[in-house]
Amino acid sequence: MRNLEPALAKKVKVIVVTRSVEDFQNKDLTAWKEATKHIETSGIHLVYKPNIHQKFAIIDQKIVWYGSINLLSYGSAEESMMRIESNKIAYELMGSLEKIA
Known part of the structure; x- marks a missing residue:
């Protein structure tokens, strides 16, 4: 927070x-x-x-943080997160959330 x-x-x-x-x-x-x-x-x-x-964050519909880290919690395991700048990937991920029911 x-x-x-x-x-x-x-x-x-x-x-x-x-x-x-x-x-x-x-x-x-x-x-x-x-x-x-x-x-x-x-x-x-x-x-x-x-x-x-899924574990990702999207900022300004173009910056994507994607990986295995629980973004709202923490743990002691080794995990990773990757930063990607791509409107296309951001919109695909946002669309994937709409498909989940």
């Missing part, structure tokens, strides 16, 4: 797509509820999609 605060202060539209509540086990449910409540109260629009596992 600290990294998003400057963008939110400038009224930048931020959307977070995350899994639905049904996708979480009881042990993770409390943390998920707290995190989504915090995100929503910060002015970020949340979209819930069941059964997704």
